[in-house]
Amino acid sequence: MGAIVENAEKVSSGTVKNSEPVEDADAYASLNLGVWRVLLARETVSRGFGVSLNKWNAAVSGYLLLLRFLQEIYSLDPRMVVLFILLKLWDGMETVLMLYVSGRLLQIIEVGLVEGRPDVDAITHAIAARLISSTFTATTEWMREYISPILESRISRHFDYYLLRANLRLDMPTAADGASKSQTSSYDAWRSFEGLCDVGGQLFGLVSQLVFISQQKSVGIFFMLLAIIRPVLSLALSRTLWMKPHVMYSDNAAYLRLKSLQSMSASRYRGDVIAGNIAGWVTAEYRRAQDTLGNVSSQHVYSQYSMERTPAAGISKEWAGELTTLYWALNAMLRPSKFSMTSIAILQQYSASLNYSLQMVFWDFSKVRKCVADIRILYETANIKNLIVDGDAAYPRPCADTSESKGMDVELQNVSFAYPGEKSKESALRDVSFHIPEGALAVIVGANGSGKSTIIKLLTRMYDADTGVVHVDGLPIAEYRIADLRQAQATLTQDHELYPLTLGENIGLGYAEHVGDEEMIMQAAKDGGAAVLLDKFTDGVKTNLKPVMTAYGYQLDGEKHKALKSVLGKLEKTGEVSGGEKQRLVASRTFMRFRTGKIRLLSVDEPSSALDPTGEFELFERLRETGEGKTMIFVTHRFGHLTKHAGIIICMKEGKVAESHKELMALDGEYASLYNVQAQAFTESEISAKAK
Numbered sequence: 001m002g003a004i005v006e007n008a009e010k011v012s013s014g015t016v017k018n019s020e021p022v023e024d025a026d027a028y029a030s031l032n033l034g035v036w037r038v039l040l041a042r043e044t045v046s047r048g049f050g051v052s053l054n055k056w057n058a059a060v061s062g063y064l065l066l067l068r069f070l071q072e073i074y075s076l077d078p079r080m081v082v083l084f085i086l087l088k089l090w091d092g093m094e095t096v097l098m099l100y101v102s103g104r105l106l107q108i109i110e111v112g113l114v115e116g117r118p119d120v121d122a123i124t125h126a127i128a129a130r131l132i133s134s135t136f137t138a139t140t141e142w143m144r145e146y147i148s149p150i151l152e153s154r155i156s157r158h159f160d161y162y163l164l165r166a167n168l169r170l171d172m173p174t175a176a177d178g179a180s181k182s183q184t185s186s187y188d189a190w191r192s193f194e195g196l197c198d199v200g201g202q203l204f205g206l207v208s209q210l211v212f213i214s215q216q217k218s219v220g221i222f223f224m225l226l227a228i229i230r231p232v233l234s235l236a237l238s239r240t241l242w243m244k245p246h247v248m249y250s251d252n253a254a255y256l257r258l259k260s261l262q263s264m265s266a267s268r269y270r271g272d273v274i275a276g277n278i279a280g281w282v283t284a285e286y287r288r289a290q291d292t293l294g295n296v297s298s299q300h301v302y303s304q305y306s307m308e309r310t311p312a313a314g315i316s317k318e319w320a321g322e323l324t325t326l327y328w329a330l331n332a333m334l335r336p337s338k339f340s341m342t343s344i345a346i347l348q349q350y351s352a353s354l355n356y357s358l359q360m361v362f363w364d365f366s367k368v369r370k371c372v373a374d375i376r377i378l379y380e381t382a383n384i385k386n387l388i389v390d391g392d393a394a395y396p397r398p399c400a401d402t403s404e405s406k407g408m409d410v411e412l413q414n415v416s417f418a419y420p421g422e423k424s425k426e427s428a429l430r431d432v433s434f435h436i437p438e439g440a441l442a443v444i445v446g447a448n449g450s451g452k453s454t455i456i457k458l459l460t461r462m463y464d465a466d467t468g469v470v471h472v473d474g475l476p477i478a479e480y481r482i483a484d485l486r487q488a489q490a491t492l493t494q495d496h497e498l499y500p501l502t503l504g505e506n507i508g509l510g511y512a513e514h515v516g517d518e519e520m521i522m523q524a525a526k527d528g529g530a531a532v533l534l535d536k537f538t539d540g541v542k543t544n545l546k547p548v549m550t551a552y553g554y555q556l557d558g559e560k561h562k563a564l565k566s567v568l569g570k571l572e573k574t575g576e577v578s579g580g581e582k583q584r585l586v587a588s589r590t591f592m593r594f595r596t597g598k599i600r601l602l603s604v605d606e607p608s609s610a611l612d613p614t615g616e617f618e619l620f621e622r623l624r625e626t627g628e629g630k631t632m633i634f635v636t637h638r639f640g641h642l643t644k645h646a647g648i649i650i651c652m653k654e655g656k657v658a659e660s661h662k663e664l665m666a667l668d669g670e671y672a673s674l675y676n677v678q679a680q681a682f683t684e685s686e687i688s689a690k691a692k
Contacts, residue, residue, distance in 0.1 A: 033304040034297030035255040039247040062372035066196070069375045073193055076154050084151055087144045088197040092205020094137050095353055096212045101130045103346045110342040152190045159186035159378065166381040171388040172462045173420050184377040192371035199364040206357045213350050226327055227351045230320040231358035237313040240366075241305040245373075248301050254292040261286045324351035388464055388482065393475060395484040396600070406439030407631030408472060408488065408601035410459060415468035417454060428454040430655040431468070434648075438473075438600075441624070441632045441645055446652030452635045453493070455652075456603045459633075460489055490593045492623070493605035496586040498577075500548065503534060504541030506585055510592030520595060521588075527622055528588025529615065533581050545575040580611050587619055594626050602627045605635040 031038040074081050105126040112118030163186060167175075213219050250256060264273060264282050273279055297304060308314065328347050412434055418427040429451045436442045444452045457463050458470055461482055470477040477485070490510075499506050507524050508515035518541055525531040537543040551571040556564055577585070587607060593599060604623060611619065624632065624645060634646075651658040 031305070033301045034299060035250045035252040035293070036298075036301045036304070037249055037251055038241070038301055038305070040241070041245040062376065065375055065379065066372065068379075069189075069192070070196070072158075073155055076158055077151070080147060080151055080154075084144070084147050085197055085200070087140055087147070088201035089204050090140050091201045092203075092208055092357075094133075094140075095205055095357065096208045097133050098130075098137075099209070099212065099349060099353060101126065101133050102349065105130060106342045106345060148194075152194075155190045155193060156186040159189040162186075163378075163381060166384070169386070170384065171386045172457075173387040174384065176421060177387070184374050184381070188374040189378055192374050195364065195367045195371045199361075199368060202357065202361045202364045206354075206361050209353060209357055213354070216346075216350075219347065219350060223324065223327055223347070223350075224354070226323040227354040228358055229323055230317055231355055231362060233320045234317050234359065234362075237317065239306050239308065241302050252293075252296070254289050255296075255298060258286065258289040258293065261289065321355070324348070388461055389478065390482050391477075391479040393479045393481065395472070395480045395488055397473065397475070406629055409436070409438040409474065410601070410631065410633075411435040411471040412455070412458075413469045413471065415458065415465045415470060417458065417463065417465050419454075419463070427466070427655055429458075429465075432655070432657055433468075434650055434657055436631060436633065436648055438631055439629065440647045441627075442634070442648040442650060443646040444633060444635045444650045444652060446658070449654075450652035451655040452652050453605050456491065456493065456605045456633065456635060459601070459603060460486060460491060487596070487598050488600045489603065490590050490599045490601070491603045491605070492587060492590040492607040493603075494583075494607055495605075496589075496607075498545060498582055498585060500546040501544065502541060503537070503543045503545065503585065507541075507588045507592050510589040511595050514592075514595070521592065524592035524595070525588045527591035527626065528584050528586075529619060529622075530581070530584040530588040533577065533584060537575065543575055545577060580615065583607055583611060584619075587623075591622070591626060600630055602630050602632045603635075604633065 028039045028041055031040060105123070108119060108122045108126050112123070163184075210224065213224060214221070261282055263269075273282065324347065328344050332344070412432050415429055415432045416427050417429045432451070432455070444455060446452050454463075458465055459472075459477075461477060464478060472480065472485070499509065501509075504518060504521050505515055507528070507530070508517065508521045510524065511520070514520050521541060522531065522534070525534055534540050534543075551568055553561075553565060553568045556568070590602075602623065604620075607619070620634070
């Protein structure tokens, strides 16, 4: 371990091995701690008072932010918040009260022992006072424990709502950007409030103790100064990483290998491990990685960073803690008439109490910076700017004749696009140009990764083109208000998910204003092919396939607690649907969206991969019929049937538009072969469907 600690002292800046370069290398230091690599802000690479002053400055600079935060919490429940703060302040007074009562009891007993006639009444009163103090302390502690979970729930739910709104407004590229992701939670709000109350309570308690002890005849200012030397020295000599801005990760290949192999015991891998009979290989590889690590520490970096290279700092702190003992020992030798065992015991109590209180104040103040940082991040989440800039123009444009609209006119001019953060240097789209007039039915075909789905994402402004322009009804798409544009579009893709809500809500949210209209939902379910699925479940549209799990068992023995385990298994159950059933539910949501009467563009992107040819044929037919008067874009591998109705066929290859349908058919190559096979399959399915 000595070598590891020695290595921790070697601070070097620059790009870290096996990691992305840090933008400002002068702003951080790199530390090696066992298997861990730590990037630490240079402004915090110090110890003791320098760090403490930084934290104090952070607290002062965040005064207005703290004021807003506390006012917001106060408004949730003023009486409960005030009571909670008062109980925290009382924590500090408890120590003073117990010091007084304990000291008084010792003095009364000493007088009785010296005179040989104990004052029974005085001792009884002192004991009663101590019992009353203990009872009051226990009562206030109970009140605090009773209030805390209620207040924590109020605060957490309030900021859960705040973060929910903030996160839901983020667009796709902003949400995918790691720098924009919120690094805080609603629990941090409660923890920050409680931490600030702790600081206030500890400060109040320390001041109360100093005032009380300074009033005692047997104690002088010199004794008080000696009593605070140890906690002050502990702060000055301490090495702590906690609360400092830092990034921690491991680039140790053996350690990463070890953790990966360990994760293979999880339930999601069990079937593959058993079927592949690879348990022996996993354990053998784990031992090999374990041997490679050897004695390299995987202990948490906080513990490794705080470890001192020599015992000198610890010895200094322990000697400082003995100064008060030397004080009363020397005084007992030089002025024996003024000291007794009781006064010595009381002095020891005072010393221990001040030592503890000062250390707690320093500890709580070290949390202030973290509290301010968490509060700042919490509020900044709502101010994150989306990368997709909203336009000003209404859609449809006021000058357009909406009564005779036949859909949305779409044109791409020399559009290129690469997904942000992708390691591949190849663009998803490269200089793509095509035009789909309003009311047309277009089919986009091509191999996986050819850029088909990306086109749909640009039309819905999930992303914006890097170069080139996407036009909608003759105007650049970026000039429209995003909400208006999406209100006029319906998308059905393979990426859609089922929500952790009821089946009815999963369909009804296609038209949120009518999410409770069961008649409309059932009609949409019929159109999407999900009506049979709704009848399959006892609760029908009220069925929740993915309920939030709240039932947990603890220390349940398989045989001994069989009945209890059986009850646990029945308390909460999740429903299961097949891939095809999921796609039908999602399709039904799209049909629900048609009922808004505002849809001008339907984009369908491989929504039927889990459906058989007959099911897909029926779905596409209903979409085509419902989409009458709308522009329709179908992205699919199985395109034979659709091409009979398509006015435009766009073939994508490696991010570019390839030849037209007629040109590709004339080549009699892979495209023609695939088309003919799929066209035959759809023709047979259509004949079979009509025969029924």
